[in-house]
Amino acid sequence: MSDRLLEVFSEGLSIPVAELNDETSPTNTSAWDSLAAMEMVTLIEDEFDVRLKVAEIMKMRSIGLARTVLRGKGVEGI
Amino acid sequence: MTVTDPSTVVGLTASFTPQPLVRPLRAALESALESVLGDSATAEVLVADFNQVHQTLLDPASSFEKPLDRLLVLWRIEDVFSAAVTIWVIESGDASALVADVRQLGALVAQAAAAGVPVVATIPPVPEFSWLDPLDTRTSVRLTVLHGQLVAAFVDGIGQAPVTLVDLAALQRQHGSARAHDTRNDLMYHQPYTSEFAKVLGTLLGEALAQLGRPTPKVLAVDADNTLWGGIVGEDGADGILIGDSFPGNGFRALQQGLAYQAANGALLAMVSKNNEQDVEEVFDNRSGDMVLGRSSFAAKRVDWNSKADNIAAIAAELNLGIDSFVFIDDNDVELDEVRQRLSGVEVVKVTDEASEIAELTAGFKAFRFARVSQEDRERTAMMQIEADRKSAASGALSHEDFLRSLELTVRVFEPTEAHVGRVAQLINKTNQFNLTTIRRDEAEVAALVADGTHRVYAAEVSDRFGGYGLVAVAIVETGAERWDVDTFLMSCRVLRRGVEDAILACIAEDAAAVGATALRGRYVPSAKNVQVADFYTERGFSSSGEGQYDAVLPIAPAADHVTVLRDA
Numbered sequence: 001m002s003d004r005l006l007e008v009f010s011e012g013l014s015i016p017v018a019e020l021n022d023e024t025s026p027t028n029t030s031a032w033d034s035l036a037a038m039e040m041v042t043l044i045e046d047e048f049d050v051r052l053k054v055a056e057i058m059k060m061r062s063i064g065l066a067r068t069v070l071r072g073k074g075v076e077g078i
Numbered sequence: 079m080t081v082t083d084p085s086t087v088v089g090l091t092a093s094f095t096p097q098p099l100v101r102p103l104r105a106a107l108e109s110a111l112e113s114v115l116g117d118s119a120t121a122e123v124l125v126a127d128f129n130q131v132h133q134t135l136l137d138p139a140s141s142f143e144k145p146l147d148r149l150l151v152l153w154r155i156e157d158v159f160s161a162a163v164t165i166w167v168i169e170s171g172d173a174s175a176l177v178a179d180v181r182q183l184g185a186l187v188a189q190a191a192a193a194g195v196p197v198v199a200t201i202p203p204v205p206e207f208s209w210l211d212p213l214d215t216r217t218s219v220r221l222t223v224l225h226g227q228l229v230a231a232f233v234d235g236i237g238q239a240p241v242t243l244v245d246l247a248a249l250q251r252q253h254g255s256a257r258a259h260d261t262r263n264d265l266m267y268h269q270p271y272t273s274e275f276a277k278v279l280g281t282l283l284g285e286a287l288a289q290l291g292r293p294t295p296k297v298l299a300v301d302a303d304n305t306l307w308g309g310i311v312g313e314d315g316a317d318g319i320l321i322g323d324s325f326p327g328n329g330f331r332a333l334q335q336g337l338a339y340q341a342a343n344g345a346l347l348a349m350v351s352k353n354n355e356q357d358v359e360e361v362f363d364n365r366s367g368d369m370v371l372g373r374s375s376f377a378a379k380r381v382d383w384n385s386k387a388d389n390i391a392a393i394a395a396e397l398n399l400g401i402d403s404f405v406f407i408d409d410n411d412v413e414l415d416e417v418r419q420r421l422s423g424v425e426v427v428k429v430t431d432e433a434s435e436i437a438e439l440t441a442g443f444k445a446f447r448f449a450r451v452s453q454e455d456r457e458r459t460a461m462m463q464i465e466a467d468r469k470s471a472a473s474g475a476l477s478h479e480d481f482l483r484s485l486e487l488t489v490r491v492f493e494p495t496e497a498h499v500g501r502v503a504q505l506i507n508k509t510n511q512f513n514l515t516t517i518r519r520d521e522a523e524v525a526a527l528v529a530d531g532t533h534r535v536y537a538a539e540v541s542d543r544f545g546g547y548g549l550v551a552v553a554i555v556e557t558g559a560e561r562w563d564v565d566t567f568l569m570s571c572r573v574l575r576r577g578v579e580d581a582i583l584a585c586i587a588e589d590a591a592a593v594g595a596t597a598l599r600g601r602y603v604p605s606a607k608n609v610q611v612a613d614f615y616t617e618r619g620f621s622s623s624g625e626g627q628y629d630a631v632l633p634i635a636p637a638a639d640h641v642t643v644l645r646d647a
Contacts, residue, residue: 030606033510035097038266042098042273054262 005070005078008047009063012040022064048075086111086119088287089146089195091126091134093157095269099280100125106284121284127511128268131158133575135186136478138195148287149197151187152246154270155228156205158183161545163205166224167217173224179544180228182484184235191239196290198283199236200246201229206270208261244286246279253278286447295425296399298340299390301408302351302358302381305429306334306371312353316360322368329433334370336440346377346397350389350406355381386413387420405443482576482640485542489578490644491585494537494549499525501549502537505568510607512579513568514600514614527554533565534589538582540573547572551579555586561597562590567614581637583618585645591632598630599623 003017009024010017013031026032041057044050044066050073060066067078086107090096100123111119126134126141131153134141138149155163162176191197204225210217229247236243250258258275271279303310307330308320320327321334341347351358358381362373378396380389386408394401402423408414409429418426427443429436494502503521510516519527527533538551550573554566564586569579587598600615603626615628623629637643 033607034267034508035095038095038263038269039097041263042276046273054266057266 003078004047005044005063005067008043009040009066012036012043020063022067023062025062044070048078050075086121086147086287087144088121088123088148088150089126089134089138089142090123090150090152091131091141092152093129093131093154094152094264095128095267096125096152098269098271098273098276099152099283102277102280103284103287106281107287108284110285110288121287127571127574129157129572130574132183132186132481133478135183135190136481138190138193146195148290149190149195150283150287151190151197151199152283153183153200153202154205154246155180155202155225156207157268159544163224164207167205167207167210167221170220173227176224177227177231181231181235184232185237186235186481187232187241188236188239191236191241196240196242198242198244198286198290200244201232201248203247203250203255206255206259208264212255242286242290244283249279249282250275289447295405296344296403297346297348297377297393297397297405298337299348299350299393299404299406300337301386301410301413301429302349302353302361304409304431305407306330306349307361307365307369311357311361316357316364319361319365321365326433327368329436331368331370332437333429333439338370338375340440340443341375347371347375348378348390348393349376349381350386350393350408351381352383352386353381385416387417390417390421390424407439479640482638485544485576485640486642487540487542487576487578487640488642488644489581490539490646491536491582492539492646494524494528494535496525496528498537498549499528502535502552505549505552505570506566509568509570510605511571512574512611513605513608514564514611515566515603516568516605516608517566517603519566532557536582536586538569538578540576540578542576551582553582553586555590557590557593558595560595561599562586562595564598564600567600577638577641579614580618581641581643584634584637585643587630587632587634588636596632598632598634600628600630602626602628 006017006020009015009020013020013029013036015029015031024032026037037057041052045052048070050070052069056069056073059069070078088103088107090100090103104121104123107121108119111121124142124144124146130141131151135151138146159176159179162179165171166173166176187197187199202225204221206212212218225247233243253275258272259270260272263272264270269276300306303312303319306321308326309318311319321330322328323331337345337347349358361369366372378393380386380393382389386406390404390406391401394404400423401421404421404424405427406414406417406421406424407427407429408417409431411428414426414428417424427439429439499521503519503524506524507518507520524535528535534555534557536551536553536555537549539549540547540551547570551569552566553564553568556563556565567579567583569582590598598620600620602612602614604612615630616622618630619634620628620630
């Protein structure tokens with residue numbers, strides 16, 4: 001079963017899924033700049049059909065933290 | 079086989095963050111190009127620095143890393159003229175300065191187009207404000223009037239220059255402002271749109287770009303029965319066909335109104351009908367009160383029993399027009415199919431039996447969607463370019479220097495206090511592009527340097543006649559007795575290319591000379607993002623004195639005179 005969240009980040013960062021994990025963050029990934037962050041907010045909202053508040057976006061400082069935020073919003077299967 | 083470079087380079091400058099538009103834009107452009115150039119058609123979209131519309135128009139070549147095939151200009155009144163329009167909405171007052179500024183922006187668009195790169199520009203939407211009730215009638219009436227004035231001024235400024243306009247105002251209206259606008263994205267990213275609307279807008283822009291230089295379909299060849307009217311005149315008689323004010327004739331009447339409108343805008347109408355000519359003539363005679371189109375509306379008529387493909391080809395020969403300038407409109411699939419197969423290049427449009435689709439048929443003619451100011455006729459365009467050149471020479475073409483002077487730029491350079499430390503640290507940590515050394519420091523480190531006797535921290539606030547930009551630049555200098563070393567020099571992209579950086583550097587040099595130092599040293603540390611400042615010091619007369627190290631002897635040249643520099647006492 002593929003990881004939908006990793007696929008979203010893979011698209012947003014243009015990095016293969018295999019090179020991403022929950023530790024991936026702006027500090028260890030140069031592609032994760034402010035424009036990529038903006039794009040990923042859109043991708044995440046479209047993929048998981050959620051609306052993120054500013055505070056939630058700010059918490060998403062790694063893929064793992066994004067996963068935590070989305071689970072907290074009731075997104076299942078990630 | 080024509081040899082055409084399959085790669086189209088589009089330069090995009092916008093008053094907001096346009097990146098979400100790029101993907102749908104490129105997809106729409108590539109798919110449209112593929113139909114002309116084949117599968118190898120590719121499009122590349124280069125994005126200029128954020129909210130640098132004036133600067134990009136003045137100097138497109140240095141705003142993009144390679145020569146452009148097309149320039150796309152996206153702007154909103156509330157971005158480019160933020161302060162002026164906000165004040166106007168809140169306090170009313172005189173809008174004449176704003177109107178003049180918008181006309182000047184139109185003139186800049188014309189200037190860029192006259193320089194040779196085809197330009198697509200948006201008609202800006204009615205300004206939106208998160209704090210304003212959109213149904214506040216008093217303000218919405220005033221805003222609508224102002225918007226009309228500003229759009230007129232923009233179009234007037236463009237004049238006859240070869241600029242294609244895309245009506246962003248109309249698109250936003252059609253889509254619904256509430257569904258188009260996303261306040262969170264606007265506040266966080268300067269990206270005003272929902273992802274849904276970004277896709278719609280990007281696609282429309284891609285289509286507009288693809289349309290440039292494409293021949294516009296000029297002839298609308300229309301069938302008569304069940305197209306211009308409901309029913310079959312040969313069977314129902316002129317009095318029996320459905321056309322007029324009441325349903326379902328009113329759907330066909332709307333279609334005729336649409337065709338009349340297209341004709342008024344330069345299209346030619348041709349009638350291609352399998353009928354006895356006598357029957358059709360009777361309709362013109364007996365139903366003229368119900369019809370919108372009359373005999374004289376048609377530049378050519380073929381009412382006989384010949385093949386419609388043959389008739390269209392004959393009309394093309396008669397009007398001396400290429401077959402690819404024809405659109406064929408009919409309700410009969412067999413007729414449509416024959417034309418499609420035998421006359422490749424003719425666009426075919428089917429008239430269904432659904433009243434609403436009939437009434438809306440001409441609204442779907444995308445070929446007529448993008449206003450071309452003088453795009454239709456190349457010779458005319460060339461003449462108008464000369465005219466535009468002459469006019470701009472007479473009125474004094476705006477140089478970059480003139481523009482900078484007209485900005486009334488003020489830079490306040492000061493030593494930050496405790497109140498500024500947060501903002502200074504924020505800039506230090508988030509500025510990537512205009513950042514000479516990309517040394518990151520937290521608030522405590524900044525506060526320590528502010529207090530430290532061996533360093534001086536500079537901050538700069540910038541404003542111009544459009545409004546204030548706040549604290550947007552930071553420099554940190556190690557103040558040696560003989561030589562001052564610039565450790566950090568960074569600036570927000572919002573104030574790029576206006577001479578702000580020179581004003582700050584001049585202040586540093588002046589302060590150094592004032593306390594007896596004789597040299598100024600700067601460093602450039604390359605990062606993935608800061609290549610735009612690689613030559614910052616050499617461009618300002620510093621000489622290289624080692625890897626990434628540049629020295630100047632004091633004093634250095636003062637800042638350009640278009641900047642008013644304020645220093646704290």
